Amino acid sequence: MKVFDITPINEWFPSVGNPLLIAGPCSAESEEQVLATAKELKRTGKVSVYRAGVWKPRTRPGEFEGHGTIALEWLKKVKAETGMPVTCEVATAKHVEEALEAGVDMLWVGARTTVNPFSVQEIADALKGVDIPMLVKNPVNPDLSLWIGGIERLYNAGIRKIAAIHRGFSSFEKSAFRNEPMWEMAIALKTQHPELPIIVDPSHICGNRELISYISQKAMDLDMQGLMIESHINPAAAWTDAKQQVTPEALSKLIGNLTLRKAESENIEFVSKLEQLRQNIDKLDDLIIQKMAERMQIVEKIGEYKRDNDVTILQVNRWEEIIAKRTAFAQALNLSENFTHRLLDLIHSESIRRQTDIMNEKPVEQ
Numbered sequence: 629m630k631v632f633d634i635t636p637i638n639e640w641f642p643s644v645g646n647p648l649l650i651a652g653p654c655s656a657e658s659e660e661q662v663l664a665t666a667k668e669l670k671r672t673g674k675v676s677v678y679r680a681g682v683w684k685p686r687t688r689p690g691e692f693e694g695h696g697t698i699a700l701e702w703l704k705k706v707k708a709e710t711g712m713p714v715t716c717e718v719a720t721a722k723h724v725e726e727a728l729e730a731g732v733d734m735l736w737v738g739a740r741t742t743v744n745p746f747s748v749q750e751i752a753d754a755l756k757g758v759d760i761p762m763l764v765k766n767p768v769n770p771d772l773s774l775w776i777g778g779i780e781r782l783y784n785a786g787i788r789k790i791a792a793i794h795r796g797f798s799s800f801e802k803s804a805f806r807n808e809p810m811w812e813m814a815i816a817l818k819t820q821h822p823e824l825p826i827i828v829d830p831s832h833i834c835g836n837r838e839l840i841s842y843i844s845q846k847a848m849d850l851d852m853q854g855l856m857i858e859s860h861i862n863p864a865a866a867w868t869d870a871k872q873q874v875t876p877e878a879l880s881k882l883i884g885n886l887t888l889r890k891a892e893s894e895n896i897e898f899v900s901k902l903e904q905l906r907q908n909i910d911k912l913d914d915l916i917i918q919k920m921a922e923r924m925q926i927v928e929k930i931g932e933y934k935r936d937n938d939v940t941i942l943q944v945n946r947w948e949e950i951i952a953k954r955t956a957f958a959q960a961l962n963l964s965e966n967f968t969h970r971l972l973d974l975i976h977s978e979s980i981r982r983q984t985d986i987m988n989e990k991p992v993e994q
């Protein structure tokens with residue numbers, strides 16, 4: 629996997645907080661609203677970059693689609709009057725040109741744009757030779773390659789200040805969240821590209837104010853580098869996403885209440901205790917693997933008997949019996965039903981794969 633050579637996030641702007649906090653209204657509604665919100669946010673002393681939606685991609689036509697070019701003038705004023713760097717979403721080459729012309733300090737590619745490689749490439753082409761921090765939101769669907777692909781397009785255009793934004797994933801299912809957090813996607817991205825900073829967007833994951841602090845803390849616990857949170861001077865009167873915006877004061881409190889964690893500790897006692905516990909885990913993991921290998925040998929033997937006696941691989945009754953017994957046992961040992969079922973499913977698929985190979989008399993792949 630290619631490693632990106634990324635400028636550390638704390639070097640992007642003269643003053644970058646921990647976490648890097650990007651805050652501001654969902655939409656730039658008026659000069660007064662943009663400036664008043666910015667001044668309040670500046671007063672919190674916690675905001676690294678001010679955001680405001682200039683061009684808004686809307687699900688249905690007829691909704692407020694942003695003020696466009698004129699709102700860039702308001703962002704210029706925010707910069708001049710508060711000193712905060714400013715950022716907005718771009719979706720086309722024309723947006724990029726206008727935003728750069730207005731001196732916008734950082735740009736982001738929205739989730740509905742990341743899904744389209746033509747659009748991301750158009751944005752990347754418009755950025756050739758420009759040194760500006762770029763953020764790439766995850767695509768609306770949980771497709772890690774598409775997300776990394778968007779980042780690669782900007783990287784190939786010469787951008788070195790890049791971060792991903794985790795804003796959750798669209799789902800047909802009703803849930804407490806507007807967009808399913810699916811942390812496993814952010815974790816997979818971080819595992820493949822530990823050098824790539826990830827900023828979490830709790831506002832879009834939650835869709836309502838109440839859950840924002842929970843998701844923000846979770847982001848900190850998972851070692852994410854930043855937060856993008858929508859904040860409006862008067863959330864109830866917001867033209868867009870009114871339910872998920874917070875006042876600058878509420879935002880300041882929320883950030884103040886976060887427990888910040890570090891990826892490592894230099895405390896000798898902590899390090900040696902952790903080392904001991906990890907050794908225990910190593911032993912147990914080795915044992916689990918060894919027992920799995922033994923189980924699979926028995927499965928193969930059963931496969932041979934089945935082949936020689938023309939009996940089917942899948943044995944629904946036996947498998948149901950296993951699920952019921954193991955789940956009860958696991959529950960008694962404090963393991964969740966969901967975890968046990970997923971683990972058993974994985975084992976069953978591997979058993980079936982091995983027995984299929986035996987039935988077809990293919991040598992078993994290790």
Ligand SMILES: O=C(O)C(=O)C[C@]1(C(=O)O)C=C[C@@H](O)C=C1
Nearest residue numbers: 930941942943944946947976979
């Ligand atoms: O008991 C069997 O018949 C098996 O082949 C073993 C096994 C298992 O992995 O436990 C595998 C496939 C069957 O569907 C049921 C159980």
